[in-house]
Amino acid sequence: MTDTSMLAAALGYARRDVRVLPLYEIRNGRCACGKADCISPGKHPRNSNGATGATMDEAQIRAWWAKWPAANIGTATGDRFWVMDVDPRHGGNESVMQLLQQHGSMPETVMVNTGSGGRIIVLRGELEAFLAGLPGVTAAEAAENATARRP
């Protein structure tokens, strides 16, 4: 992955109305913050005000990734959208199919493949009640940030 692609990906989220923020990246297998006991390697904000400072402003996004070209991309959640974590090992794909049958098509959205073979789907609106009782899908209601990686 080139550094340019991180900027391009961040701008891509912003164009889809997703507020982004720069996160520390993993460098040589360790969090770039340099703390040996980092509790959230590659997933905590580089900007001073974290998710509060997340933005769709192109100039700000360009400035951040000019300063930290390899920064991971964080997305602010909870206000304008939620993220749905789909875990195929626990029936998540079947739950998504069930939702599609009940509610019709998925709205145009951002979908990210995760390292574990799952997917994160970004959706607007409260998801917690919507997903209640369905196996393998969870709403990221507690986390203020989700790490967004390119597929």
Ligand SMILES: [Zn+2]
């Ligand atoms: Zn760190």
